[in-house]
Amino acid sequence: MRVDVRALGACNRLAERGAERAANALGELTGSDLAVEVTGASVATGEDLAEAFSGRESIGVRVGLDGGLEGQAVLAFDAEQIDGLLSVLPGGASMGRSAVTEVGNIALGGFLDGWANYLGRAIDMTPPRYFEADGAAVLPDGALAGDGVFLFESRLDATGTDLDFSIYMLPDSGPFRDLVVGKTATAATVGAEGAGGSAGGANATAVPYESLSTFASLAKRGSANAADNIGMMTGLETTVDVSRLRFVPLADVPSEVGTEPHAGTVFELQGKPSGYLAILFSEESAAAIAEAMLPMEPDQPLGDMAENALCELGNVMTSGFIDGWANVLGTSISHSPPEFVHDIGSATVSPLVASLSRRQDYGFVIDAAIRTEGIQARCDVYALPDERELAAALERLSET
Amino acid sequence: MSHLTPSGDRTASNRGEPPRRVKVGVGDLAVVNDGATLTTSGLGSCVAVALVDPVTDTRGLLHAMLPSADGNASHTPRPAKYVDSGLGTLVDELASAGASPARLEARLVGGAEMLDLTAAVGPRNVDRARECLEDAGIPIVASDVGDAVGRTVRFLSGGDLAVRAADGFERTL
Numbered sequence: 318m319r320v321d322v323r324a325l326g327a328c329n330r331l332a333e334r335g336a337e338r339a340a341n342a343l344g345e346l347t348g349s350d351l352a353v354e355v356t357g358a359s360v361a362t363g364e365d366l367a368e369a370f371s372g373r374e375s376i377g378v379r380v381g382l383d384g385g386l387e388g389q390a391v392l393a394f395d396a397e398q399i400d401g402l403l404s405v406l407p408g409g410a411s412m413g414r415s416a417v418t419e420v421g422n423i424a425l426g427g428f429l430d431g432w433a434n435y436l437g438r439a440i441d442m443t444p445p446r447y448f449e450a451d452g453a454a455v456l457p458d459g460a461l462a463g464d465g466v467f468l469f470e471s472r473l474d475a476t477g478t479d480l481d482f483s484i485y486m487l488p489d490s491g492p493f494r495d496l497v498v499g500k501t502a503t504a505a506t507v508g509a510e511g512a513g514g515s516a517g518g519a520n521a522t523a524v525p526y527e528s529l530s531t532f533a534s535l536a537k538r539g540s541a542n543a544a545d546n547i548g549m550m551t552g553l554e555t556t557v558d559v560s561r562l563r564f565v566p567l568a569d570v571p572s573e574v575g576t577e578p579h580a581g582t583v584f585e586l587q588g589k590p591s592g593y594l595a596i597l598f599s600e601e602s603a604a605a606i607a608e609a610m611l612p613m614e615p616d617q618p619l620g621d622m623a624e625n626a627l628c629e630l631g632n633v634m635t636s637g638f639i640d641g642w643a644n645v646l647g648t649s650i651s652h653s654p655p656e657f658v659h660d661i662g663s664a665t666v667s668p669l670v671a672s673l674s675r676r677q678d679y680g681f682v683i684d685a686a687i688r689t690e691g692i693q694a695r696c697d698v699y700a701l702p703d704e705r706e707l708a709a710a711l712e713r714l715s716e717t
Numbered sequence: 718m719s720h721l722t723p724s725g726d727r728t729a730s731n732r733g734e735p736p737r738r739v740k741v742g743v744g745d746l747a748v749v750n751d752g753a754t755l756t757t758s759g760l761g762s763c764v765a766v767a768l769v770d771p772v773t774d775t776r777g778l779l780h781a782m783l784p785s786a787d788g789n790a791s792h793t794p795r796p797a798k799y800v801d802s803g804l805g806t807l808v809d810e811l812a813s814a815g816a817s818p819a820r821l822e823a824r825l826v827g828g829a830e831m832l833d834l835t836a837a838v839g840p841r842n843v844d845r846a847r848e849c850l851e852d853a854g855i856p857i858v859a860s861d862v863g864d865a866v867g868r869t870v871r872f873l874s875g876g877d878l879a880v881r882a883a884d885g886f887e888r889t890l
Contacts, residue, residue: 668832
């Protein structure tokens, strides 16, 4: 069975539309303006998901799905935000659990309507079940089993009120595989028309279904190597907190990075796949890790000395990252010298997104949060490979 | 993509509340005619084009990533991704929302040269925006473009455009 990675794009758009419906439903209920910030589809192993969610507490509702989609959908709020949610709901804090259940029910109903419309088939929801969950227990049943699952996450932003939530949906793999295959034909037709006869055509992005689980190992191997290299260079114990590969609209990447000031390095990747890699620290983290690497305290927290240290760190991290990829994919990838960046996070990545947008609308984003012990420093790695070249590399991998 | 964003019953004027805020994402545009504030953040090499009909206070904001839709083999039509197609769509939507295209005036922000790796994108976005606005006969009344700095903008009722740079410097265009 083959899956066109663009079919993931169709699924993602669907999740995005569903999230908009959920936002409208919730906005009407609470009287807030809600906007969908980010919707992403991720492919991850159970082990990665367990790591990604460790230490998080969530409150929300889950429903079972039957009909057009089978599986489970979960709407979750961060436990820390629950007071904010209750304060905007009719009935307020006294309603507690029933208010959350009602919100979840309405928002999930809105979300699934979008999918049902698209599929032309009703999706039946079981009555919502309220839950409070630690760590990965928030995820739909079955998310932690198996070695390559799809998960759709949407984050909403409530303008004027601090309120956002995530929707996780893990359709049972059988029916969902059929859905992806069904969309493959549609995506291929649309792609052929839209491409205007461009080289490669729609098949350029088709990969065997089994290769999708390789995506997860790309994220994992890359970030583990990068962390090892930091450890060797600095002598600090370094761990990877989160590493996931998600399929997101490229235009969402800047807002995901956010508007806080960031410092770090950006690289261009050459080889199979080509693309960009950005390693971004908060200003405090950047200053802290630079200071830890320098023999003496720098004159300025983020001056020339710190810039050199961060470039050197970026170099070893990036070479670790792409070595990890090259091992998984069996290809050779090289990188440009580091370019130091210090600006609004989203402004820093927007030129990378613009550059890739000439050829693709969706991107595979590898999120890796790498943490060093002893000093407070954490960075996010955004890897943005060319989708056709990545698909081609995965294709070759499946043939060997 | 956002189009004319519904204000529901929560307009600013009838309740004395702060104006509604409408966020415009990357490769997106929005039009308002109820006094709402349009915002877009993290403008690096992207360019923001803010258009207002000062008589009706109908305003629109475009946040485009790339100069031109021509020659791109992208598979999803998304006009606001490009300066030229985005500007055309923005003017059409403003007209539908009650603006007179002949009265429109433009403010232009962004197009920074953020990275050496991709240095050409920002200036090309700005050049394309100037060309398209000239072709459409829309005067540029103010601009804050170029340099190597990220920017965030708020497009306020009345047509003022508040620009905040990454270094904290703020100005109103």
